[in-house]
Amino acid sequence: MNASNRQSNIGTAERWISLALGTEFLYRSLKKRNTSALPAAIIGSGLVYRGLMNYCPLYSALGIDRSSRLHGPDAAVTIIVAKPPAELYRFWRDVQNAPLFMSHVSAVHVLDQTHSEWTMTLPGGHSFQWTAEITADEPDSGFEWRSAKGSPFSVNGNVRFKKAHGCRGTQVIASIRFSRSGGGSLLGKLATPLAKYSVRNDLARFKSLMEAGEIPTTEGQPSGRVWADRALVTSEVPA
Amino acid sequence: MKAVCWNGKNDVRVETVPDPKILNPRDAIVRITSTAICGSDLHLYNGVIPTLQAGDILGHEFMGEVVEVGHENGLKRGDRVVVPFTISCGNCFFCKKTLFSLCDNSNPNALLAEKAYGQSGAGLFGFSHMYGGYAGGQAEYVRVPFADVGPIKVPESVTDEQVLFLSDIFPTGYMAAENCNIQPDDIVAVWGCGPVGQFAVRSALLLGAGQVIAIDNVKSRLKLAEQGGAVPLNYDEVDVIDRLKVMTGGMGPDSCIDCVGMESHGVSVDAIYDRVKQSVFLATDRLHALRQAIQACRKGGVISVPGVYGGVLDKFNFGAAFAKGLTFRMGQTHVQKYMPKLLSLVESGLIDPSIVITHRMGLDEAPEGYKLFNEDKDNCIKIVLSPGVSRRAEVRA
Ligand SMILES: [Zn+2]
Numbered sequence: 001m002n003a004s005n006r007q008s009n010i011g012t013a014e015r016w017i018s019l020a021l022g023t024e025f026l027y028r029s030l031k032k033r034n035t036s037a038l039p040a041a042i043i044g045s046g047l048v049y050r051g052l053m054n055y056c057p058l059y060s061a062l063g064i065d066r067s068s069r070l071h072g073p074d075a076a077v078t079i080i081v082a083k084p085p086a087e088l089y090r091f092w093r094d095v096q097n098a099p100l101f102m103s104h105v106s107a108v109h110v111l112d113q114t115h116s117e118w119t120m121t122l123p124g125g126h127s128f129q130w131t132a133e134i135t136a137d138e139p140d141s142g143f144e145w146r147s148a149k150g151s152p153f154s155v156n157g158n159v160r161f162k163k164a165h166g167c168r169g170t171q172v173i174a175s176i177r178f179s180r181s182g183g184g185s186l187l188g189k190l191a192t193p194l195a196k197y198s199v200r201n202d203l204a205r206f207k208s209l210m211e212a213g214e215i216p217t218t219e220g221q222p223s224g225r226v227w228a229d230r231a232l233v234t235s236e237v238p239a
Numbered sequence: 240m241k242a243v244c245w246n247g248k249n250d251v252r253v254e255t256v257p258d259p260k261i262l263n264p265r266d267a268i269v270r271i272t273s274t275a276i277c278g279s280d281l282h283l284y285n286g287v288i289p290t291l292q293a294g295d296i297l298g299h300e301f302m303g304e305v306v307e308v309g310h311e312n313g314l315k316r317g318d319r320v321v322v323p324f325t326i327s328c329g330n331c332f333f334c335k336k337t338l339f340s341l342c343d344n345s346n347p348n349a350l351l352a353e354k355a356y357g358q359s360g361a362g363l364f365g366f367s368h369m370y371g372g373y374a375g376g377q378a379e380y381v382r383v384p385f386a387d388v389g390p391i392k393v394p395e396s397v398t399d400e401q402v403l404f405l406s407d408i409f410p411t412g413y414m415a416a417e418n419c420n421i422q423p424d425d426i427v428a429v430w431g432c433g434p435v436g437q438f439a440v441r442s443a444l445l446l447g448a449g450q451v452i453a454i455d456n457v458k459s460r461l462k463l464a465e466q467g468g469a470v471p472l473n474y475d476e477v478d479v480i481d482r483l484k485v486m487t488g489g490m491g492p493d494s495c496i497d498c499v500g501m502e503s504h505g506v507s508v509d510a511i512y513d514r515v516k517q518s519v520f521l522a523t524d525r526l527h528a529l530r531q532a533i534q535a536c537r538k539g540g541v542i543s544v545p546g547v548y549g550g551v552l553d554k555f556n557f558g559a560a561f562a563k564g565l566t567f568r569m570g571q572t573h574v575q576k577y578m579p580k581l582l583s584l585v586e587s588g589l590i591d592p593s594i595v596i597t598h599r600m601g602l603d604e605a606p607e608g609y610k611l612f613n614e615d616k617d618n619c620i621k622i623v624l625s626p627g628v629s630r631r632a633e634v635r636a
């Protein structure tokens with residue numbers, strides 16, 4: 001896989017530094033009530049991802065269990081989308097649509113009915129590939145997936161589309177779980193909350209795309225920052 | 240293009256920045272003809288709103304001419320429009336209920352707001368990054384998302400100055416009054432006679448209030464409220480709560496509107512307490528007006544809050560509110576909901592919103608404008624900036 005080529009580029013020490021620094025950044029920024037810590041959160045998640053990716057061979061060697069006995073915290077997140085379940089299922093199940101609303105997915109290549117190859121691009125531009133396998137599929141109501149053999153990590157998840165009460169549309173529930181075999185490994189502890197944050201973000205993007213026809217953005221808008229590096233001045237009020 | 244950029248506390252500058260581009264299909268680009276400085280811009284100017292970044296373009300009250308549209312817009316080049324400060328998709332649960340300022344799909348930083356508030360409101364122009372960080376309209380051009388839902392076309396028969404305030408303060412004052420559920424003969428007390436207060440006074444009367452009492456300590460503002468039909472009450476001269484009791488036979492006003500928000504002034508003990516707390520960086524929202532309103536309001540009355548609050552309230556007498564069975568109505572204005580109706584009020588001549596304007600300046604003069612508005616409340620009620628008017632041109636004219 002592509003990921004294994006990249007792994008040789010970065011040494012063990014750097015991996016751990018990435019992880020430690022990233023966790024620190026992320027922990028501090030997420031912990032902070034004040035939301036001006038967003039840049040730190042982005043840097044943090046980038047570093048953690050980097051650390052995690054390079055950490056993966058070690059993890060893969062340890063974590064063999066990709067069956068239903070996966071454990072670790074379940075990162076289920078949910079959102080209401082004002083569209084019928086069948087319409088949402090069809091859009092999501094066509095995995096080639098994923099790059100339209102999943103912020104870290106840059107491309108999806110369908111291999112066969114149940115397998116697809118996903119290219120992820122992380123903050124900082126680092127990209128890697130993995131293969132997803134659909135393990136259960138119930139038309140108009142949801143499906144389950146997991147990382148296929150040979151992927152650089154072991155993860156599974158599912159997405160369900162339930163009719164919401166009244167005329168509110170659909171309750172979309174997505175969950176993702178990283179394997180934590182290896183006895184409470186750091187990876188399991190870090191990856192799931194990170195993934196949860198990312199899935200929550202992607203669910204909001206999915207909702208906007210389905211309801212409004214586009215995803216809100218300010219990327220590319222003008223600001224005075226273009227001419228001077230002043231982004232570090234914020235209106236933060238000590239709380 | 241030229242744009243008014245925030246650079247730090249009490250530091251705004253007019254800078255040359257790139258022109259805005261269409262970023263999403265439902266966007267439009269508007270060439271600004273008139274824009275205003277708002278009281279909530281002063282919150283940003285004074286650095287009391289977190290998550291602003293140096294270089295952010297300010298301004299959420301603006302109008303102009305459509306110069307470019309995305310693929311799916313109902314607008315076309317040349318349309319003259321007023322743009323609401325709330326950015327709303329028109330399709331979500333909240334927009335369908337006309338709760339436009341609570342739109343689910345317009346804040347790209349919704350997760351930030353969720354962390355602070357549980358759920359996120361709509362994106363806003365020229366405000367903090369928690370509300371999306373959208374570039375504002377104190378500029379020559381602005382990008383308007385969901386342009387098929389927000390902007391309202393205005394006829395040539397009305398001037399910019401008559402319709403500019405449909406973007407925020409007129410609907411905000413109107414919604415504040417509407418939230419009071421005014422019955423004939425009701426007495427409505429309005430704290431704060433800034434521009435929103437002025438529109439709240441006039442809207443309450445339009446909605447049938449029997450009497451409106453306007454509270455402030457700035458004489459020119461009280462005078463303008465009086466001209467609008469209110470009974471003025473200067474809190475430097477009288478004890479507000481006592482006076483309101485006397486004026487209402489001890490009952491208290493049927494509804495109370497707090498148009499002051501978190502920048503309350505006051506000389507009483509709790510106001511000083513608030514200021515001390517702020518100066519030692521235990522930042523909580525100052526709420527002198529709100530405390531008075533709760534104390535003064537009649538039993539079973541309504542407290543309507545159009546004034547902006549951002550954080551945790553300190554020394555908030557919830558017990559009084561409970562004991563008196565008060566109803567609280569508040570929030571950012573659902574501007575889109577009110578624009579058509581208020582435009583027709585302007586067209587019919589029932590109200591002329593331009594009465595609040597005290598200063599007209601070129602966009603270049605924005606830094607002086609902010610300073611003036613911040614420091615000279617006696618003379619300055621509302622400043623309108625025109626990108627077309629340069630400083631020099633105005634000197635010659
Ligand atoms: Zn405003």
Ligand SMILES: [Zn+2]
Binds near residue numbers: 344
């Ligand atoms: Zn909406």
